[in-house]
Amino acid sequence: MNIYDAIKKRHSIRKYKPDPVPEDKLNRIMEAVRLAPSGKNGQPWRFILVRDAATKTALVPACKGQGFIAQADLVIVACANEGESYQNQGGYMKSWPLDIAIALDHLMLAAAAEGLGACWIGAFIEPEIKKILSIPDDLRVVGLTPLGWPDEDPKPKPRKPLNEIMFFEHL
Amino acid sequence: MNIYDAIKKRHSIRKYKPDPVPEDKLNRIMEAVRLAPSGKNGQPWRFILVRDAATKTALVPACKGQGFIAQADLVIVACANEGESYQNQGGYMKSWPLDIAIALDHLMLAAAAEGLGACWIGAFIEPEIKKILSIPDDLRVVGLTPLGWPDEDPKPKPRKPLNEIMFFEHL
Numbered sequence: 001m002n003i004y005d006a007i008k009k010r011h012s013i014r015k016y017k018p019d020p021v022p023e024d025k026l027n028r029i030m031e032a033v034r035l036a037p038s039g040k041n042g043q044p045w046r047f048i049l050v051r052d053a054a055t056k057t058a059l060v061p062a063c064k065g066q067g068f069i070a071q072a073d074l075v076i077v078a079c080a081n082e083g084e085s086y087q088n089q090g091g092y093m094k095s096w097p098l099d100i101a102i103a104l105d106h107l108m109l110a111a112a113a114e115g116l117g118a119c120w121i122g123a124f125i126e127p128e129i130k131k132i133l134s135i136p137d138d139l140r141v142v143g144l145t146p147l148g149w150p151d152e153d154p155k156p157k158p159r160k161p162l163n164e165i166m167f168f169e170h171l
Numbered sequence: 172m173n174i175y176d177a178i179k180k181r182h183s184i185r186k187y188k189p190d191p192v193p194e195d196k197l198n199r200i201m202e203a204v205r206l207a208p209s210g211k212n213g214q215p216w217r218f219i220l221v222r223d224a225a226t227k228t229a230l231v232p233a234c235k236g237q238g239f240i241a242q243a244d245l246v247i248v249a250c251a252n253e254g255e256s257y258q259n260q261g262g263y264m265k266s267w268p269l270d271i272a273i274a275l276d277h278l279m280l281a282a283a284a285e286g287l288g289a290c291w292i293g294a295f296i297e298p299e300i301k302k303i304l305s306i307p308d309d310l311r312v313v314g315l316t317p318l319g320w321p322d323e324d325p326k327p328k329p330r331k332p333l334n335e336i337m338f339f340e341h342l
Binding site: 002028031033035036037045048093097100105106108109133158160165169 | 172173174175177178179181183199201202203204205206207208210211212214216217218219220221222223226257259260261262263264266268269270271272273275276277279280281284291293294295296297304305306307310311312313314328329330331333336337338339340341342
């Protein structure tokens with residue numbers, strides 16, 4: 001799929017059919033993730049792909065009751081190793097939040113191109129996710145997404161007009 | 172361009188021809204940025220597009236001497252308003268670093284699809300950038316990129332194999 005079509009087609013999907021994600025689609029999506037750029041090419045990421053029904057169900061309360069995540073074939077949990085990331089982004093932060101966001105963005109766009117649905121989950125309780133999946137102390141959980149066959153076709157959300165976000169030479 | 176081709180074709184470009192970025196290409200790229208998802212759809216972003224030669228040159232020392240940024244037709248400075256972002260990402264952070272990374276990722280992929288070059292600049296001194304562009308206190312500078320016609324075709328950087336970054340059910 002054309003990149004602009006994938007960007008337009010990508011919506012947050014909150015209703016899923018239970019059908020499995022075919023292996024060839026998953027492979028292409030994860031290859032898109034693998035090729036994502038990151039600060040100093042640190043690739044400070046680990047992705048846990050949860051297909052087990054009991055584990056998916058256990059993740060729901062840790063995602064503040066967002067039950068639709070367990071409908072999808074997969075829940076993907078994106079983790080970052082702070083120490084592997086660029087330590088001086090902008091002179092004030094480590095790059096891992098940016099790195100993981102880029103990789104997950106590749107995932108979302110590839111999913112849209114494959115006709116699959118995904119949804120950035122930002123509302124979650126990190127210690128509960130870590131407990132359920134036995135994620136070690138040196139990793140942060142940065143985001144989650146279900147990945148599966150969409151059972152809805154939501155309308156695009158509004159966006160600010162370009163003249164509120166783009167400025168030539170100065171603000 | 173197919174999204175997977177854009178992902179494969181995107182490389183950090185550190186050498187540019189001075190030719191201008193055509194308006195239709197810039198419009199498509201910025202529309203891709205505008206459509207990026209963000210936490211609670213906050214869209215906490217402002218993009219400053221610098222074309223003025225003196226300003227581009229002034230930005231070089233603030234980017235630790237990365238002189239190639241001033242070769243490109245444009246330098247794009249991505250800023251975030253913390254207050255407009257989702258305040259409780261994962262229960263421990265604000266979403267603006269993720270939001271800006273997603274928007275800039277859209278920019279990078281669209282640039283690749285248009286045959287243009289870009290390069291994530293993470294090594295910069297935020298107070299100096301803010302001073303040069305008179306960016307107000309309530310905005311953070313999260314990243315920069317040149318945008319222009321590539322004058323090199325760099326080899327892909329190595330990536331970790333999938334089995335080091337992708338795990339089923341648990342790490």
